[in-house]
Amino acid sequence: MLYYCVRNVCKLKPSPCRVTLALQHTRRLCSSSSGEGVDRVKTLLQLCVDRYYVSPGQSNTELFQRGMSCCYGPLGMELRRNLLQQWWLSVTGPTQQVFGINTLSSSKDTATDGLRFVESEHLKPILEQQELSKEQLVQKIQTLIQRSPSLRTGFLQGALEQFVPSLELVNRKLPFGLAETGLCFQPRDGSGCPAEVTQTSLVWFCPPRTSSQWLDHWSRQRLKWWRQFALSPSEFSSSDVPEQELEESATRGARILYSFPWGQEPLETLWSRGSTELLQTHKGVRTKLQCRDGRKSIPHVISVTGNMDRGVMAFLSNSLQQLKKEESKQKMLQRKVLKLHPVLAPVKVALDIGRGTTVELRQVCEGLLQEFMEAKISTWPGYLETKPTSMEQLNTKYDEMGVLFTVVISENTLESGLLQVRSRDTTIKETKHISEIKNFLSRYISAADNI
C-alpha cells in the first residue's frame, strides 16, 4: 500500500511518508512472487506506448505506473475521458441529489492542506534588494511564504466551502452531494515538478445518525461501478481501513482496491469524517450549517476520492489478455488483446479496405465514417493507411488497441452492399449489410451500457 505524505501545516494524523517511491516500486516488482508478474507489467507498458495510450519516454511511463497523470497518447486520453464521463454519470445521474461544482485550483486559505508555492516573480524583487540584511531577507521571504497560495491536493475543502450556497439549492434538506473532477497536485521528492493526479471527488452531506450506513452504501456502489467495466471483476475489491491508518478527522474509512501485478493499490478512498472540518471551514457558525430534520443537526461529511489515472491503468491491466495462438507454420505465438469494456474502449470500430478499386472503396469508407461520427461512434480510419499491411497484421494491431470491431469494405461491398465485420472478443467474422452496420454498433454499445 502506498502512503501519501501531505507536506504542509498538516491537520491530518501524520502518515508514513512516501519514501523513495521508485525504489519501493522496483522492490515490489522484484519481489513479486512470479517473474510472470514482472513480464506482464513490461508487456502492458510496451503495448501502451506502441498503441498510443501513453507517450513514449521512461519518466513518462514511470509516472503512469505510479498512478499519476502523464503525457497520454490519443487513445489513453479518450479512455480517460470515457472513464471520467462514466464516473460523472454514475454519481450525478440516478439520485439527482448530487450536483457538480467547480472550484479553483489554488487558494490562499492558510488552514487548508495544499502545495504551498511562491511565484519566482515575487521572490526576485526581494532578492534584488541590496540594502537588506540577511535577517531582513529571511523575514521578508517567510512573510511571502505565509501569504502565498497553495495548489490543491484534493477537492474536499472546495466542497466544504460550497456547502452553504448549495444548501439553498436543496432547500436545506439532507442528504445531498457535491461532485467535482480535475487535477490535484502532490509534492514530489526532489526538486522536480509536483505530481498531478486526475481526481474525482464526491462529498456527501448526510444526517449524523446515518453516516455509517451511507459510508457502506457508497462503498458498495463504488465497488459495483468499478466491477461493471471489468473483464475480471474479482481483481477489484474493497476493504475497510484499519484503525491505525485512519485520517485524523475520520471515524471510518474504506478503500476500493485493484490488484495490480505488483500488489494492491487504492482506486477510490472513502472517509466518514464527522462534522469537524465543516464546522472549521465555516468558523463554527452552527446556524449557517443546520439542516431541516427536526434536530437542527450539523451534517456529517463522507468523502469519496478517486484517482482516475490509476483507474485507467487498472482497466488496461485488467483488460489485457495474452492468449496463445497456434500458427501452423510457426511456433506458438502470443496474441495480445485489450478487452476493454465497449463503453470505455477509445476506438469502437476500425474501417479498412480489402481487395478492389481503392478510390471507390475509400469513398464508401468516407460515407460510413460520417455515419459513425454522427452517431458518436469513435472510428479508426484504417483505410487512409497507404502502407501495405496484411489482414493478419491489422488484426494484431487492432486487438492491441482494443478496437471492438473491424469492418472491411471490399469489391463485394460495391456489388452487393455486404461487408465483413470481425469481433475483437470472439475473432469471428460475420457478413452484414452496409445499411445495418451503424445500428448494429450502436446497439452493441448501448446494450453493454445498460447492463
Added chain:
Amino acid sequence: MLYYCVRNVCKLKPSPCRVTLALQHTRRLCSSSSGEGVDRVKTLLQLCVDRYYVSPGQSNTELFQRGMSCCYGPLGMELRRNLLQQWWLSVTGPTQQVFGINTLSSSKDTATDGLRFVESEHLKPILEQQELSKEQLVQKIQTLIQRSPSLRTGFLQGALEQFVPSLELVNRKLPFGLAETGLCFQPRDGSGCPAEVTQTSLVWFCPPRTSSQWLDHWSRQRLKWWRQFALSPSEFSSSDVPEQELEESATRGARILYSFPWGQEPLETLWSRGSTELLQTHKGVRTKLQCRDGRKSIPHVISVTGNMDRGVMAFLSNSLQQLKKEESKQKMLQRKVLKLHPVLAPVKVALDIGRGTTVELRQVCEGLLQEFMEAKISTWPGYLETKPTSMEQLNTKYDEMGVLFTVVISENTLESGLLQVRSRDTTIKETKHISEIKNFLSRYISAADNI
C-alpha cells in the same frame, strides 16, 4: 481589448501589460455609451448568482467577468461541460485528423513561458540554514529558481513536444492536429492566487505553402461554430490581428470576438506561427520533423487557443433576453429569459406537479425522471420542492435558469396520461401524452444539434 502579460523569460514581443484590471474594467463599464449596458451586466451577474451559474461572492463574480475560471454553481458547471464537449466534438470529429492529447500542467523546461514557482517546502530548509551568509543565501535561492518548474500558461509547448510521436500515428503525413483542453494559469497582480483559465487548444501542423489558407479555414470554422449556438449570432465576429499586435513568432493572426456590453473581448485567438518554435523545441533536428510531401518540409504551426470561461460568459450574455410583459393588475414587468441553445442548456426539462394527490403524482415524476436520465436528458426535479410556489413563480425561475421545457403532471395525467408541456422560447403550453414526452425532448435537442 485586454492585453495579456506573460511574466517570465518571455520570447513574445513585449505586449502592454494587464494594468490594474479592475480599474480598467470599471472605467469601461462607466464609459459604456449607454447606462443600459451597465444595467444589463448587473442584471446578468445577479441572475448568474441567483440561478446557480456562479457561486456568490464579489471576488468570484469579478473573476467570472474577467473571463477567468471561478467557482461555478451546478448550472454553470454543466454549461461549461456542454460547451467543452461541443468544442471537442467539433474539432476532433469530422476531419479525423485531429487527435486528443494530454500533457502535464507543470514542466521544468526552462525554454518555455510559464508561471515559474518554487515550493515553500524547498525554500524553508534554505532559510533555516543559519551558517549561510546573505550572498550564499541569495545564490542558493536563485539556483532553486532556475531549476524550478513552471505552471503552463498555454498548451502550445506540450503539443510541440508531442509532435514527433504523433507523426508516427499519421504516417508522417500532413496536415494533422493535436487538441487539448484544461486549466492554464496566468500570473495576477499582487500576491494573490494565480488566475486560472479553462483553455482549449488546437495545434495544427500543415505544409508551409498552405499555412495561410489553413489559418483562414480555421478562422471561418471557428466563427461558424460560435455562431451556431448563439441567439444573436452577429455579436460574434472575427478580425485579423493588426501587424503591431502580432506575437513574435507569428506571421498572421486572427481573433474570434464577442461584443460584451462593455466592449469586445477575444474568445479564440489564432496564430500562424511558422516552424520556428517547432524547430526550437526539437533542437533544430530537421530529420525528426520532416514530413512526406516530396519536399521534406518542416511543417508550419497554426495555434487555435480558446478561453471557455469567457465562452460561458459570452453565451450567458448573448442568451439573456429581457422582455416586457404586461400584467393586467400591475405595471409592466420585465421577464428575463435565458435563451440558451438546446444543446448547451444545462437543464433541458423541469418536472413539476399540479393539483392532485401529491404522493401519486410524485411517483409518476420519478418514473419520468428515470426515463429522462437514461436518455441523458438533464432534468430538474421541481416536484421534490415542498415550498408552495405558484406556476407563475416557477415559470419565472425556470426561464431565468434557461430550462427548455416545463412538464407538469396533474390529476389529469393519472386519469388520461396527458400532461402539459410549456416551452421556454414560445411560452406556449401544449398537451402531450406521457408516452411521447421523452422522444419529443430527444428529437428537439437532436434537431438543434444537427443544424
